[in-house]
Amino acid sequence: MSVNPPNQKHPLPVPGFKVGTASCGVKSPALRGKRQDVTLIVAECACHAAGVFTKNRFRAACVRSGEKTLASNSENVRAIVANAGNANAGLGEMETVWARQLIETGAEAAGVVSDSVLSASTGVIGTPFPIERIQEKMHEASDSLAADNWEAAAHAIRTTDTFAKWSSAEIEIEGNRYTLTGIAKGSGMIHPNMATMLAFVATDAPIKAAELGPMLKRAADRSFNCISVDGDTSTNDTLYLLSSGIGLGHAPLADTSLFEHALTELCIELATQIVRDGEGVSKFVTIEVSGAACEADARTVGRAVAVSPLVKTAFAGSDANWGRILSAVGNSGIAIDTNRITLSADDVLMFEKGNLHPDYSDEQGMAVFSQDEFTISLDLGMGDAQATVWTGDLTHEYITINAEYRT
Amino acid sequence: MSVNPPNQKHPLPVPGFKVGTASCGVKSPALRGKRQDVTLIVAECACHAAGVFTKNRFRAACVRSGEKTLASNSENVRAIVANAGNANAGLGEMETVWARQLIETGAEAAGVVSDSVLSASTGVIGTPFPIERIQEKMHEASDSLAADNWEAAAHAIRTTDTFAKWSSAEIEIEGNRYTLTGIAKGSGMIHPNMATMLAFVATDAPIKAAELGPMLKRAADRSFNCISVDGDTSTNDTLYLLSSGIGLGHAPLADTSLFEHALTELCIELATQIVRDGEGVSKFVTIEVSGAACEADARTVGRAVAVSPLVKTAFAGSDANWGRILSAVGNSGIAIDTNRITLSADDVLMFEKGNLHPDYSDEQGMAVFSQDEFTISLDLGMGDAQATVWTGDLTHEYITINAEYRT
Numbered sequence: 163m164s165v166n167p168p169n170q171k172h173p174l175p176v177p178g179f180k181v182g183t184a185s186c187g188v189k190s191p192a193l194r195g196k197r198q199d200v201t202l203i204v205a206e207c208a209c210h211a212a213g214v215f216t217k218n219r220f221r222a223a224c225v226r227s228g229e230k231t232l233a234s235n236s237e238n239v240r241a242i243v244a245n246a247g248n249a250n251a252g253l254g255e256m257e258t259v260w261a262r263q264l265i266e267t268g269a270e271a272a273g274v275v276s277d278s279v280l281s282a283s284t285g286v287i288g289t290p291f292p293i294e295r296i297q298e299k300m301h302e303a304s305d306s307l308a309a310d311n312w313e314a315a316a317h318a319i320r321t322t323d324t325f326a327k328w329s330s331a332e333i334e335i336e337g338n339r340y341t342l343t344g345i346a347k348g349s350g351m352i353h354p355n356m357a358t359m360l361a362f363v364a365t366d367a368p369i370k371a372a373e374l375g376p377m378l379k380r381a382a383d384r385s386f387n388c389i390s391v392d393g394d395t396s397t398n399d400t401l402y403l404l405s406s407g408i409g410l411g412h413a414p415l416a417d418t419s420l421f422e423h424a425l426t427e428l429c430i431e432l433a434t435q436i437v438r439d440g441e442g443v444s445k446f447v448t449i450e451v452s453g454a455a456c457e458a459d460a461r462t463v464g465r466a467v468a469v470s471p472l473v474k475t476a477f478a479g480s481d482a483n484w485g486r487i488l489s490a491v492g493n494s495g496i497a498i499d500t501n502r503i504t505l506s507a508d509d510v511l512m513f514e515k516g517n518l519h520p521d522y523s524d525e526q527g528m529a530v531f532s533q534d535e536f537t538i539s540l541d542l543g544m545g546d547a548q549a550t551v552w553t554g555d556l557t558h559e560y561i562t563i564n565a566e567y568r569t
Numbered sequence: 570m571s572v573n574p575p576n577q578k579h580p581l582p583v584p585g586f587k588v589g590t591a592s593c594g595v596k597s598p599a600l601r602g603k604r605q606d607v608t609l610i611v612a613e614c615a616c617h618a619a620g621v622f623t624k625n626r627f628r629a630a631c632v633r634s635g636e637k638t639l640a641s642n643s644e645n646v647r648a649i650v651a652n653a654g655n656a657n658a659g660l661g662e663m664e665t666v667w668a669r670q671l672i673e674t675g676a677e678a679a680g681v682v683s684d685s686v687l688s689a690s691t692g693v694i695g696t697p698f699p700i701e702r703i704q705e706k707m708h709e710a711s712d713s714l715a716a717d718n719w720e721a722a723a724h725a726i727r728t729t730d731t732f733a734k735w736s737s738a739e740i741e742i743e744g745n746r747y748t749l750t751g752i753a754k755g756s757g758m759i760h761p762n763m764a765t766m767l768a769f770v771a772t773d774a775p776i777k778a779a780e781l782g783p784m785l786k787r788a789a790d791r792s793f794n795c796i797s798v799d800g801d802t803s804t805n806d807t808l809y810l811l812s813s814g815i816g817l818g819h820a821p822l823a824d825t826s827l828f829e830h831a832l833t834e835l836c837i838e839l840a841t842q843i844v845r846d847g848e849g850v851s852k853f854v855t856i857e858v859s860g861a862a863c864e865a866d867a868r869t870v871g872r873a874v875a876v877s878p879l880v881k882t883a884f885a886g887s888d889a890n891w892g893r894i895l896s897a898v899g900n901s902g903i904a905i906d907t908n909r910i911t912l913s914a915d916d917v918l919m920f921e922k923g924n925l926h927p928d929y930s931d932e933q934g935m936a937v938f939s940q941d942e943f944t945i946s947l948d949l950g951m952g953d954a955q956a957t958v959w960t961g962d963l964t965h966e967y968i969t970i971n972a973e974y975r976t
Contacts, residue, residue, distance in 0.1 A: 220899030220907050252892050254908075254924030287892030288925060397896055471878070471963075472971055479972030485659050485694030489804055492627030500627050501661075517661035518695060556878075557972070561965050564879055565886030 164439045165446040165534055165554070167325045168431075173312035174330040176341045177366040178406030180204050181311035182271075183318040184302035186295045189247030189285060198318035200296055202303035203242040203362060204272040207409030211239035212374035213280070214382045216399035222251035223261035224281045225400060231280055236371035240278035242362055242402055243268025243303075245285070245296060246321050246347070249358075251397040252288040260291040267297050271304040282360050282400045284347065285321055316345040319360050322563070323347050323439050329431040333367070333424045335415060340367035340407065342424055346432040348439075359386060361401045361432055367421050368407025368414050377422050378403045385429035388461060388551045389437045390468040401429075437552045442560030445477050447553050448537040453504075455545040459496045463540065464551030466494035474556035482527025484512045491540065502543025508536050515543070571846045572853040572941055572961070574732045575838075580719035581737035583748045584773040585813030587611050588718035589678075590725040591709035593702045596654030596692060605725035607703055609710035610649040610769060611679040614816030618646035619781035620687070621789040623806035629658035630668035631688045632807060638687055643778035646811055647685035649769055650675025650710075652692070652703060653728050653754070656765075658804045659695040667698040674704050678711040689767050689807045691754065692728055723752040726767050729970075730754050730846050736838040740774070740831045742822060747774035747814065749831055753839040755846075766793060768808045768839055774828050775814025775821050784829050785810045792836035795868060795958045796844045797875040808836075844959045849967030852884050854960050855944040860911075862952040866903045870947065871958030873901030881963035889934025891919045898947065909950030915943050922950070 182202045187194030213232050215225045231239070243264060250260050261281060269276035283291075306314075316326035327346040332339060348359030369377075382401055403425070408414060415421060438446055449467050454460035467473055470490040476483040484505055491498060501516035507530040511519045530536050589609045594601030620639050622632045638646070650671060657667050668688060676683035690698075713721075723733035734753045739746060755766030776784075789808055810832070815821060822828060845853055856874050861867035874880055877897035883890040891912060898905060908923035914937040918926045937943050 218896060218899035219901075219903075219905050220895050252895055252920075252925070287896065397899060471967075475968055475971035478968065481972070488627050488659055489625060489694065492625035492804060494626075496626075498626050513659075518659070556968065558965050558968050560878075561882055561885065561963065561968060564882035565888070565962075565964070 164324050165443055167438055168435060173316070173328040173343045173345070174332065174341050175309040175312070176343050176364040176406070178205050178207055178410050179364045180206070180307040180309055181315045182303040182306040182308070183311070183314045184299045186245070186299040188245050188292060188295060191295065194299070198314060199246045200300065200303055201244045201315040201318045202268055202271055202307065203315065203364065204307055205240050205404060205406050205409070207406055208238040208240065209404040209406050210237050210369060210371040210374055210408055211280070211402065211404045212236065212371060212378040214378055214401040216397060218397050220252065220397045222249055222283060222398040223257040224250060224283045225398060227261050227265065228280045228282070228400060231277060235277055238278050239280060239404055240274035241268055241272040242280045242282065242404070244282040244319055244360060246319050247285040248283060248289055248291050249285045249287045249398050250283040250291040253291065256290070260293050263293045264296060267300050271300045280402055282398070284319065284358060284360055284398055287397065312343050312345055319345065319347040321347065322441065325439055327432055327435040327439070329428050331424050331428050333420055335367065335420050338412065340365060342367070342428050344428050344432050346436060348436040359399045359436060361386065363403045363425070363428065365405050366407045366410060367405060368412035369405050369418055369421060370408065370414055373418055374403055374405060377418065377425065381422065381426040381429045384426055385433040388464065388549065389433045390465060390551065390553045434552050437554055440554040441563045442557040443554030444534065444557050444559070445555040446535045447477055447555070449551045449553060450537060450539045450548065451542065451551070452539070452548040453541040453543045453545060454547040454549070457547045457549055460547050460549035461551065462496050463491055463494045463542065464549050466490050467538065468551045468553035471556055474553070477531065477555035478557045480528060480532040482507060482524060482531045484527065487538065488513065498542055498544065504541040504543065506539040507531065571731050572850055574845055575842060580723070580735040580750045580752070581739065581748050582716040582719070583750050583771040583813070585612050585614055585817050586771045587613070587714040587716050588722045589710040589713035589715065590718070590721045591706045593652070593706040595652050595699060595702060598702065601706070605721060606653045607707065607710055608651045608722045608725045609675055609678055609714065610722065610771065611714055612647050612811060612813050612816065614813055615645040615647065616811040616813050617644050617776060617778040617781055617815055618687070618809065618811045619643065619778060619785040621785055621808040623804060625804050627659065627804045629656055629690060629805040630664040631657060631690045632805060634668050634672065635687045635689070635807060638684060642684055645685050646687060647681035648675055648679040649687045649689065649809055649811070651689040651726055651767060653726050654692040655690060655696055655698050656692045656694045656805050657690040657698040660697065663697070667700050670700045671703060674707050678707045687809055689805070691726065691765060691767055691805055694804065719750050719752060726752065726754040728754065729848065732846055734839055734842040734846070736835050738831050738835050740827055742774065742827050745819065747772060749774070749835050751835050751839050753843060755843040766806045766843060768793065770810045770832070770835065772812050773814045773817060774812060775819035776812050776825055776828060777815065777821055780825055781810055781812060784825065784832065788829065788833040788836045791833055792840040795871065795956065796840045797872060797958065797960045841959050844961055847961040848970045849964040850961030851941065851964050851966070852962040853942045854884055854962070856958045856960060857944060857946045857955065858949065858958070859946070859955040860948040860950045860952060861954040861956070864954045864956055867954050867956035868958065869903050870898055870901045870949065871956050873897050874945065875958045875960035878963055881960070884938065884962035885964045887935060887939040889914060889931060889938045891934065894945065895920065905949055905951065911948040911950065913946040914938065
C-alpha cells in the first residue's frame with residue numbers, strides 16, 4: 163500500500179561520484195543473488211561532508227562511528243557503505259566490532275582509507291550482524307561502481323519500502339551548473355527527529371563542511387523532521403550530505419542560499435516519498451500551521467496533529483472529525499488561545515477564531531477527508547511563523563504489518 | 570472487548586453523601602428512558618474538595634468553571650453534577666453559558682447554591698449542548714438521591730465504556746473508621762495527564778482542602794497519569810475528591826499518610842479498570858521502571874514505552890520484540906546509559922546491562938507475550954527511583970472503533 167508514489171525520471175549522476183551495489187544476503191543467505199542489499203558510494207576526490215543522526219539514546223554503532231568520523235574528518239570523506247537487512251543494533255559490544263568491519267570492508271572495496279568512510283545499517287534490531295556474508299560479496303559493489311547507478315542504490319537500501327525513493331535537482335549558481343542527487347529509504351518507525359530512515363545526498367556544489375553541517379540540520383528540520391508515520395524514532399536514522407565540488411577544483415560558493423533552498427526542496431521531496439510509502443498509509447495529509455509565535459511552535463503543533471492516533475484514525479475513516487484535530491492542538495504543549503484558532507481542510511473553512519464556522523457542513527468536510535490527499539490548515543493567530551508537516555493515516559494495514567510480522 | 574474486568578462487590582456508601590441519576594437523552598432524545606446519563610452527587614454538609622484537570626489547552630467550560638469554584642470555594646462544596654453524551658466542548662461562547670446552566674440546574678435539584686456545585690461533561694465534542702433536555706428531567710436525579718446509589722452513578726457517567734468502574738475502601742485512622750468510594754469512566758483518548766476520563770472520589774475522612782489538593786495531585790500522578798490507551802488527552806478530563814468529614818463534625822486528621830496511601834491505591838484501581846476497558850485493548854500490560862534517577866524520569870520512560878505504536882502492536886501480535894521496547898526507552902528523552910539497562914518480561918530476563926541475555930530464547934519471550942496480562946520490567950541502572958505505568962495493546966479493534974465511528 164502506498165499513496166501516489168512519484169512517477170519520476172532517473173536520478174542524475176553527480177560529478178565526482180560513482181555508485182555500486184552488491185547482493186550479500188544480509189537478512190538471510192537465501193536472499194543472496196535475489197536482491198541487492200549493500201550499497202557503496204565512492205567519491206573520486208576528498209568530499210566535504212555533514213550528517214544528521216537519530217536522537218534515540220539507543221544509537222546503533224554506525225551512527226556513533228559516523229558522528230565520530232565527521233567530527234574529525236569532515237573535509238576528507240571518500241565513501242559511504244550501507245546495508246539493508248540488519249540494523250547492527252541492540253547487540254552490545256559486538257556492534258562496534260561489526261560496524262568497524264563493515265567500514266573496513268567498504269574502504270577496501272572503495273580503495274580508500276577507512277577513516278574517510280561513513281557507514282549506515284538498517285533492518286532488524288538484535289540479530290547478530292552477518293559481516294562475513296558482506297565481506298564475501300563486497301567485490302560486487304566495487305565491480306559495479308558507475309556514475310549512473312543511483313537508482314540501483316535507491317533499491318538496495320530498502321527494507322520494507324514498497325518503492326525506491328530518489329530525487330535530483332540541477333541549479334545554476336555564479337555561472338556554474340551543479341547537481342544534487344539524493345536517495346532515501348524508510349517506511350516504518352517514521353517520526354520527526356529522524357526515523358528508521360536513511361538518506362544520502364551527493365552534490366558537486368563546492369561548499370565547506372563547516373557550512374554544510376548547519377545547512378543540513380536546517381534542511382532536515384524542515385523535511386525529514388516534519389514527517390510522521392507512527393511516532394517512533396529508530397536507533398539508526400542517518401542523513402549524510404557529501405559535496406565533491408571543492409575536491410573537484412571549484413572555489414567555495416560565496417553565497418550558499420540558492421543551494422540551501424535546493425537542498426531543502428530535495429529533502430522535502432525525499433521525506434514526503436517516505437510518508438507516501440508509510441506502513442499501512444492510505445492517505446497523504448499535509449498539515450500547514452501558520453500564525454505561530456515561532457517556527458518551532460508551528461512545527462510542534464503540526465507534529466502533535468500528525469501523531470495523534472485519534473486524528474490519524476479519523477483520516478483513515480474519511481471522518482472530518484475537527485474536534486480531534488483541535489484537541490491534538492491543545493495537547494501540543496504550546497501556548498495557544500483557543501479563541502484565535504482557525505481551521506480549514508483544503509478550501510473548506512471549518513472552525514474560525516474559536517467557533518465552528520456557521521456555513522460549515524459535515525458533508526463539505528467529509529468530501530475533503532474522503533480524498534487520498536488533502537491539506538489541513540491551522541492558523542494559530544499568535545504570530546507570523548509557519549511550518550508544514552506531512553503525515554499519513556493509521557489503518558488496519560499498519561496493525562497487520564506491525565502486529566503480525568517481526569520488523 | 571475488555572481485559573479481565575474486575576468482578577467486584579458493590580461500592581460502599583460514604584457518610585454524608587447521596588447519589589441520584591436521571592435519563593435525559595443527552596446524546597439523543599431517543600435514548601431518554603433507555604439509559605441514565607446525568608449524575609448528581611449531593612453532600613448533606615459543606616465538603617472540603619480538590620480537583621485535577623486536563624492539561625489540554627482546549628479546556629471545556631466545565632473544567633474552567635470547576636477550577637474557578639475550587640479556587641474560591643474549596644471548603645464549601647456541596648454537589649457534583651455530571652453528564653455523559655455531550656462534552657460541551659469546542660462550542661465557542663455558548664459553552665460557558667451551557668456549563669453555567671448545567672450547574673444551576675444541578676444546584677436547584679440538590680437544593681444548594683450554585684457556587685458550591687462542581688460539574689463535569691463527557692461525550693461528543695462540537696455538538697450543541699442540549700441543556701433543555703437536562704433541565705426537563707433533572708428532577709429524576711433529585712428524586713432518586715440515595716446513599717447506596719454509587720453503582721448507578723458509575724453506569725450513568727459512561728460513554729463508550731463497556732463496564733462500569735468503581736472502587737471502595739475502608740480505613741481506620743486514629744480509632745475512627747472512614748470510607749472512600751470512587752467512580753470513573755473512560756476508554757478512548759486515554760493518556761497520561763488526564764484522559765477523557767471522569768473520576769469522582771468521596772470520603773468522610775476529615776481532611777482540609779489545602780491538604781486534599783496536593784494529595785490528589787500526587788495520587789493522580791501515580792495512577793491516572795500513569796495509564797495510556799492511545800496517547801491522546803481530552804478536553805474534559807476531571808478528577809474530583811470531596812471530603813465530608815469535617816462538615817460531619819470530625820476533627821481534621823493529624824496524620825494524612827494512611828489516607829493518602831488508600832487514596833492512591835483506590836485511584837490506581839480505577840485507573841487500571843480504565844485501561845482494561847481501553848478501546849480495542851486485548852492485553853493489559855504493566856510496565857515497571859526501576860533504577861531511575863528520579864520518579865519523574867521513571868514515569869517518562871514508562872510512558873514512552875506505553876505509547877509507542879510499535880511496542881503496542883508487538884503486544885497485540887504476542888511478539889516479544891524487545892528491540893522495539895529498548896528503542897522506545899531511547900526515545901523517551903531521558904538520559905540513559907544503554908550499557909546499564911536490564912529488561913525482563915514477567916520472570917524472563919531478556920536483556921541485561923546492554924546485552925541480550927545469553928540464556929534468553931525467543932520462545933520464552935513469546936510465552937510471556939502471548940498471555941493477556943504480563944509485566945515488563947526495566948531497570949535503568951541510574952538510581953533508586955521507580956514508577957509503574959499501565960497500558961494496553963494496539964489492535965485492529967482500536968482502528969475499527971476510531972476510524973469507523975464518530976466519537
